[in-house]
Amino acid sequence: MDRAPGLSVRLKLTLSYAGLIMLAGALLLAVVWVFLLRYIPDEAIRLPGHNAPGHVLRSPGLPGRFVPGRYDLWRAFAPRALQAFAFLLVFGLVGGWILAGRMLAPLTRITHATRRAANGSLSHRIQLEGRRDEFRELADAFDTMLAQLEAHVEEQKRFAANASHELRTPLAITQTLLEVARNDPNRDAGELVRILHAVNTRAIDLTEALLLLSRADQRTFTREHVDLSLLAEEATETLLPLAEKHGITVETSGDVTPTIGSHALLLQMTTNLVHNAIVHNLPDQGTVWVTTSVHQGSVVLTVENTGEKLAPQLVSTLVEPFQRGTERIRSDHAGVGLGLAIVKSITKAHDGTLTLTPRPAGGLRVRVQLPAAPPPPPPGPGAGPQTPARLPRR
Template sequence: MTARLRLTLGYGCFLVGSGAVTMAIIYLGMRYIPDYPLTAANPRATGTVSSRGEILEALVKASSAALAVLAVIGLGGGWLLAGWVLRPLQHINRAAVRAADGSLDHRIRLTGRKDEFTDLADTFDTMLDRLQRSFEEQRRFAANASHELRTPLAITRTMLQVALADPDGPDDRLLTRLYETNQRGIEIIDALLQLSSLDKASLATAPVDLAAVAAQALEAGGAEAAQRGIAVSADLRPVTVQANEALLRRAIGNLLENAVRHNLPTGGSLTITTGSDPSDEGRALLTVTNTGPHIPADAVETYLEPFLRGRGRTADPDPTRRGHGLGLALVSRITTAHHGALRLTPATRGGLTVQVSLPAGPRDRAPGHTS
């Protein structure tokens, strides 16, 4: 039994039931008519006057006919009314069928007055948007991951073939290159494993001073910044967050590494700050800002996808600036796992500002770190 048929029967039964109740009330009221012979009010009238029994009998017949008409009207009108009410569901069902067949580009875009059906259609369209973006990201991820993992394996195979063809055996440069290529593949796989584990495992968290963790990450990455001549400034105000310290340090380290490697060749700068989020007192805010080349606003969100770098999917020709394209993707996953928010904002003159907002924990009165 379809929903339309159930609604039709419901409308018809309600209409017939209402009519039956009305007729019953009239019938009960007519029973109070006196049960003695009635005479006409005009003595000259020649017609006969119906008795109470005849009136009640006629009322029952008329009521039966009226209920039959109401039943027909209720079922017919209920069928049309149910079809009109359920018409939006037909659009939603067609979109769901197309989505089940693999077509995610169709949208309902239900028009009309705002009601439960338009809310459902808008929610379904939003779900399709997210699914389409997710599937497209997964397809790009599979293609990029295959390319990234294939490259070091192909290089390794070539170098092994050269080594096997050399009668004097491999030289030290070949072995060093082979080791670096193998290490690159291991780093890629380790990063992928971390991305996968963040989607499944629950984090063991504890109160952590965000400023202290940022200071440790800055100390670890300060040597590379100094080597490249990048001026580093920090304003690390104490704020406690509930987080996994190792993952938080890895996220901040990745942000600093990106800020250093994607900076200006000369005269670059980097700024890192921590403290309470000005827009929300219950959250902590980490901000990393660096100078660098101009970044299109419509391309900045793609940086969060695995294997997509500032140069697209192409690795930097400078091996000291080369990355795997997993740094910001890992930062995004770590932030999400901590119920935080990550925002990337390109600067007008070039460079990037990354803000990580995390839920704040108990207040920490430890002194801040400023340099």
């Protein structure tokens, strides 16, 4: 945005300092002048024995024989006052220029860092020294913003590269199958259609997951009251056929856990966690535990599953997009590698925290902590007591 040139902030501060000093000096001289006028007569008073009008004797031990009037005092006071004003003006300009430069030095560093960030250099930090004040708080906040922005940009770059790779695979397979069908008209069309349908389904699932992840990152959703315990029950009921197919037992328990957020996104988050716990489990006789609990100011959803022992280094990478965990047991329902990445984005969009820890006996424990919803207003007169519902155990 083009703007007309104007005075610099340093010059404005300098003029402000100088003007303030001049005003203070003028007020001080005015007070002195008004105070002296109370004791000075309008006209000069000549005492007996005085021979030189307008002359004031200042001999030690002798009283003054001439009392000056206001005009005489003004003639003696005015030149000194002008000299004082001139000194205050020079002092205010020079001192104000130096003081403004020292005060604005941190702002200059912040501006320099901002310009470097605008040119694409996000690794630069201000790192302002000294004790905490307004400028240092601004610099620290700007450094924090740059760090988060740099991490976000790097994450988006990795995500774009991984997404391009994942989307390119089904497209390449589709192109290869079509070329084979064109070169071999006698090939079994039913088998070709089956493979193309599976590849196309995977591409659609991946695209929908990417759109859901983008929606969670942008926080473009309506917030409402949501009970995580009901979402956990709904997710387990939906995935119960998949669990029975894999021989997995799902146990759900917990208290009413009210929070504020998107019902659809939180249900997707819970479904992803339960689905992930089912497909990455023991080959047979595995177990998934889904529990909800209420803490002071927060609600917690915990999903645990049995399985092989996981290294902490592997667990720390599972929330990254397309990181499926090569050491975990896989199946044809393993998904597109965005399940926990979507969970992380939805949790972050709801101002929550996501914690993944390996279980000592094998498997994974995922803990989602969200802010609790404010308590509802007290019921009106005549309303009966309300007892929170509990989820049944399975």
